[in-house]
Amino acid sequence: MARDDARGARQSLGEWVAAGIRRLIADQGLQPGDRLPTEQELALRFGVSRLSVREATRTLNFLGIIRAAPRRGLTVGQFDMARIAEIVGYHHVLAAYPGRQLVQARLVVEVGALPFVAAGVAAQPGLLERLCELAEATEADTPDDRFIDAEIAFHRALVESSGIAPLVLFSDLLEAFFRRFHARVVAHRREAGVLQHRQLVELLGAGRQAEAEALLRGHLASFLAETEPPGRDGLGSPPGPSVAGGRTQATDWT
Numbered sequence: 001m002a003r004d005d006a007r008g009a010r011q012s013l014g015e016w017v018a019a020g021i022r023r024l025i026a027d028q029g030l031q032p033g034d035r036l037p038t039e040q041e042l043a044l045r046f047g048v049s050r051l052s053v054r055e056a057t058r059t060l061n062f063l064g065i066i067r068a069a070p071r072r073g074l075t076v077g078q079f080d081m082a083r084i085a086e087i088v089g090y091h092h093v094l095a096a097y098p099g100r101q102l103v104q105a106r107l108v109v110e111v112g113a114l115p116f117v118a119a120g121v122a123a124q125p126g127l128l129e130r131l132c133e134l135a136e137a138t139e140a141d142t143p144d145d146r147f148i149d150a151e152i153a154f155h156r157a158l159v160e161s162s163g164i165a166p167l168v169l170f171s172d173l174l175e176a177f178f179r180r181f182h183a184r185v186v187a188h189r190r191e192a193g194v195l196q197h198r199q200l201v202e203l204l205g206a207g208r209q210a211e212a213e214a215l216l217r218g219h220l221a222s223f224l225a226e227t228e229p230p231g232r233d234g235l236g237s238p239p240g241p242s243v244a245g246g247r248t249q250a251t252d253w254t
Contacts, residue, residue, distance in 0.1 A: 014055030036074040103224045116162035118209040135197040
């Protein structure tokens with residue numbers, strides 16, 4: 001296949017080469033530290049100039065996928081999840097996704113992670129202690145910026161407690177979410193947010209996973225209700241009940 005046919009119309013030559021290098025690593029089952037072909041060899045392999053190869057390797061090096069070192073050449077790197085998370089979070093802000101999609105993404109990621117969080121908390125008491133510290137770190141009268149920072153820190157720690165590293169990538173959409181809903185969180189959700197974080201930690205500590213999931217779903221669904229009336233998103237009925245004081249209650253969609 002011709003090179004121009006193999007790459008998409010909007011894909012630069014450097015991007016095409018970078019994709020080829022990623023495929024090479026996957027197809028050959030290379031591991032961190034394994035040697036890669038030289039720039040010259042890659043240029044011949046892909047039929048491009050060394051300049052295009054260098055553009056591709058710079059991108060992959062930035063992401064941690066490969067490493068370039070003097071006298072050692074190119075080697076497979078250790079994927080840098082933290083750096084990818086930073087890029088993904090920035091992308092969410094730039095792309096200006098509809099607020100409803102940000103809420104739906106949080107529902108999928110955070111509620112989906114909660115069974116693994118519950119298992120992690122049961123196996124590692126330190127996780128529960130960390131969540132408890134973060135939940136207790138704010139009060140309703142905490143200054144606005146610190147309150148938002150604490151909200152982000154709590155929910156990020158919640159996802160991290162699942163022990164599923166790739167989910168941390170998507171937890172950084174929290175930054176975009178709180179940029180979008182900052183005013184609403186500050187003006188209307190202080191007391192409820194503080195209380196629900198503490199209730200969530202208590203439920204996880206008591207092993208009451210179903211109630212914890214219901215509480216978290218209701219906590220997030222209240223934002224979904226504000227973006228559009230239920231039933232118009234193709235997802236069916238509202239995401240579910242909330243829990244207050246250990247009792248399951250219907251989510252208030254009004």
